[in-house]
Amino acid sequence: MKSRRDFIQKLTLGAGILPLAFSFTPYKKHQYISDVQDGPVLKVAIMGLGSYGNRVAEAMKDSKRAKVTGVISGTPSKIKEWQSKYNIPDKNCYNYKNFDAIKNNPDIDAVYIITPNALHHSQCLRVAAAGKHVICEKPMSINAKEGQEMVDACKKAGVHLLIGYRMHFEANTLEVIRLRNEGEFGTVKFFQGLAGFKIGDPNQWRLNKELAGGGAMMDIGIYAINGSRYMVGEEPIWVTAQEVKTDPVKFKEGVDETITFQLGFPSGVVASCLSTYAFSYLDKFFLVGDKGFAEMQPSTGYGPIKSWTHKGRLDLPHVTHQTVQMDQMAAIIFDGKKPKVPVDGEEGLKDMKIIDAIFEAVKTGDKVALKL
Secondary structure, eight states, X not given: OOXXXXXXXHHHHTGGGOOOSSOOOOOOOOXXXXXXXXXXXXXXXXXXXXXXXXXXXXXXXTOSSEEEEEEEOSOHXXXXXXXXXXXXXXXXXXXTTTGGGGGGOTXXXXXXXXXXXXXXXXXXXXXXXXXXXXXXXSSSSSSHHHHHHHHHHHHHHTOOEEEOOGXXXXXXXXXXXXXXXXXXXXXXXXXXEEEEOOOOOTTSGGGOHHHHSSSHIIIIIHHHHHHHHHHHTSOOOEEEEEEEOSOTTTSOTTOOSEEEEEEEOTTSOEEEEEEESSOOOEEEEEEEESSXXXXXXXXXXSSOOOEEETTEEOOOOOOOHHHHHHHHHHHHHHHOOOOSSOOBHHHHHHHHHHHHHHHHHHHHOSOEEOOO
């Protein structure tokens, strides 16, 4: 089965041989060092022990401020494997029926929800009701209505809701944002975001509308949506979109195969983006202003991220994204740290509002106004 995670990993492994159309002069790189201070360790239960859950747990072995202390799964054999691998006691193991009991478990501070999209909403509400912080993989939900309910529930419970936007802590991404803020590219004029791969197994949950809430847009297109916002540095005010479906058997009603969409920003910047499950090798961001440009390819893979500007290569050193993410999230929860790019529930909700509008634009053919 070919999944987004298989594709991202393969693409980034080959990034070092990516041919460039021109050469670059040396570039003076901004030095990024960890600004997470020593402090309490975030005790995390992983909900959903699939491939990405494993990736997060492995990355957390190198975290200074986060540790896997519990698991929640509907598969007893997976629980046993994780217990052995991460030294998790029986009292910290739960299934999807009884995990509300985490309320009384001091070994768990937060639950990282890594389950199919349609399950995020109900699971988030239950975790919040148990008084634990919520870390939720993106997309945070299957629509903005559910996303808003998740935000409201966590606020009412007095717990954090953080979304797994690992790129918000990635060094190359932050460097491009810094350069844009300092005027390196002049007035931003245009952004392009391409995100896609050819999906495999037609029976997987990502092609099941009831579990995924859609198709490529929810899974991979959200990278281009989110990326357009942090690369441009504004919030879009309108969207137009067009859908192409070449395989209606594999991509049933409500499961998008390929969508091209355009976002308009207050300054006049337009973002042109593509989301697809029909073909591979799409993981690219391009930002251009009247004085220069920045390009990233791969732009959202597991790393290393390859990046350059009109002045030369960036390619800042790679640190496992999920390791950095979990350390930073611990600092957000315990230290009140404010990340350079937000990862809270409101940030996730903005992307859900845009996705809702994209689906509306596809259906109606209209330019849809956005109010984020």
